[in-house]
Amino acid sequence: MTFTVMIATRNRIDDLRKTCQNIQTWYPPPDEVIICADGCTDGTVKMVQEEFPTFTLIENEQSLGSVGTRNRILHLAKGDFVVCLDDDSYPLEPVFLNHVQQILAKHPEAGVITFPELLNGDVYSSTSKTPSSPGQYVAAYPNCAAIMRRDLYLKLQGFPTFFHHMYEEPDYALQCYASGFAVWFEPSLTIRHHTSSVQRQPVRRHHQNARNELWSVWLRCPFPWVIPVSIFRIVRQFQYACSEGFRWAIREPIWWWSALMGLPQCLRDRQPIPWQTYYAWMKLARQPAYTSEQVKQIIEVPSL
Numbered sequence: 001m002t003f004t005v006m007i008a009t010r011n012r013i014d015d016l017r018k019t020c021q022n023i024q025t026w027y028p029p030p031d032e033v034i035i036c037a038d039g040c041t042d043g044t045v046k047m048v049q050e051e052f053p054t055f056t057l058i059e060n061e062q063s064l065g066s067v068g069t070r071n072r073i074l075h076l077a078k079g080d081f082v083v084c085l086d087d088d089s090y091p092l093e094p095v096f097l098n099h100v101q102q103i104l105a106k107h108p109e110a111g112v113i114t115f116p117e118l119l120n121g122d123v124y125s126s127t128s129k130t131p132s133s134p135g136q137y138v139a140a141y142p143n144c145a146a147i148m149r150r151d152l153y154l155k156l157q158g159f160p161t162f163f164h165h166m167y168e169e170p171d172y173a174l175q176c177y178a179s180g181f182a183v184w185f186e187p188s189l190t191i192r193h194h195t196s197s198v199q200r201q202p203v204r205r206h207h208q209n210a211r212n213e214l215w216s217v218w219l220r221c222p223f224p225w226v227i228p229v230s231i232f233r234i235v236r237q238f239q240y241a242c243s244e245g246f247r248w249a250i251r252e253p254i255w256w257w258s259a260l261m262g263l264p265q266c267l268r269d270r271q272p273i274p275w276q277t278y279y280a281w282m283k284l285a286r287q288p289a290y291t292s293e294q295v296k297q298i299i300e301v302p303s304l
Contacts, residue, residue, distance in 0.1 A: 001101055004032040004079030004150070008069035009087035011042040015194060020052045022090035028097055030083065032056060034073045039063030065164035070143060074153050082153075086144035089193040092118070096189060100147060103186050109292060111152045111181030112173065114141035116190045128288075131187050137295050138185045139285035140170035145191035152181060160212075160219065162265050166205065167212035174220055174281050178273040182295055185288075203248060207255035210237040214259045218266035222275050229282075 005023060009016045016035070023033060033055040037044045039062055048057045058076070060069060074082060081104065083097075093099065103113060116133070117125040124130045125142070146169075156175045159168040173183045214233050221229050234256070241248040289295045 001081060001104065002031040002079040003081050003083055003097055003100075004034060004073075004077035005030045005083045005085060006070060006073045006077065007033070007035045007085050007087055008038055008066045008073065009035060009040065009044060010038040010063065010066075011040050011044065012087045013040075013042050013044045013047055015088035016044060017047060017051065018194075019085060019087055019090045020048070020055065023055075024052075025094045026091075026096060027094050030097065031079055032077065034058065034077060036060060036069045036073050038066070038069045064161070066143075067159050067163045067165060067168045068161040070168070071159045071161050074148070074150060074158070077150055080150060082148045082150050084143045084146040084148060085191075086193065088195065089117075089144040089191050091115075092190045092192055099189055103188070104147070107184050107186075109182050110184040111149050111176035111179075112141050112146055112183045113186050114138070114146040114183065115186055117142060117145045117193050118190050119193055119195055125193070129185055129187070131190055133185070133187050134290055135187055136185050136288040136290050137182050137284065138173075138288050139183070139281055140173050141183050141185075143169055144193050149181070152176070152179070155179070157269070157271055160215065160269065162262065163212045163215065164208070166208045167216060170213070171216040171219070174216070174273070174278070177281050177284075178220075178277050182292075203251060206237075206241065206244075206248070207251075207258070211255045211259045211262070213237070215262055215266050218263065219270055220273055221278055222272040225275050225278070226272075 007016070007019065020035075023030065035048055035055055036058045037048070038060045040059075045057065045059060048055060058072070060072075064072065070084070081100075104110070107113060116130050119125055129138075156172070156179055159172060163171075176183055210233075214230060217226060217229050217233055238249070238252055241252050
């Protein structure tokens with residue numbers, strides 16, 4: 001097995017330095033580290049060139065967003081597996097790759113493996129996904145704490161680059177299940193995610209996530225179910241905005257209009273999957289499966 005580490009970064013020079021320093025402590029080291037500076041203007045490029053010359057550095061002169069940037073790295077990578085990190089996340093154990101090889105050998109059915117994400121304040125991103133949680137098949141994963149099977153990514157449609165930022169992971173997880181592979185949550189390794197405040201705006205992130213979630217429905221959900229599922233997604237996101245207060249709620253039409261502007265792109269790229277698989281994937285978000293036999297009962301997955 002060979003491994004490429006993938007990091008997309010934009011103007012987070014201090015966070016990126018810490019992550020790169022952590023990667024240098026890994027034993028064994030990864031076969032390749034690819035960092036893409038996505039329109040950086042804070043000295044990131046010079047820092048990587050001077051302090052981490054053995055890492056591969058590429059640049060987007062104009063920002064492609066995290067989705068397009070990761071897609072670019074995945075097509076350039078040479079490793080069999082790609083370790084997906086944010087510029088502010090890294091594994092706690094230096095022998096990370098040793099353990100990963102054992103996990104991959106146990107789960108050949110996994111197109112993606114994801115890990116517990118330890119956030120600021122020593123809390124986990126999800127109470128159901130901690131080191132004490134059971135291993136489970138899940139409906140989504142974060143690109144700050146995952147490993148992807150690169151050959152599978154190249155066979156599938158991959159990340160919709162027009163998403164720009166957010167929701168590419170659930171959309172790709174759905175593609176994996178539809179193609180006969182699963183997404184496995186492995187609790188035995190932990191990824192530390194410092195969740196930098198740089199480039200993070202809560203309302204904007206909500207709008208991006210909501211819009212991209214709806215775009216994913218238009219890309220994958222078969223007719224006629226695409227209509228009620230679209231309504232369900234819009235209503236659910238509006239309920240969330242209302243829970244955040246009136247100022248959030250009155251701004252919901254911003255992302256509705258943005259979503260409509262992307263409808264032609266979604267129709268051009270549309271690759272609907274069977275409703276049985278799509279509906280089972282939706283249920284998996286609330287009822288994870290713990291064994292391959294359970295996954296077979298939820299979704300017909302030929303590789304399992």
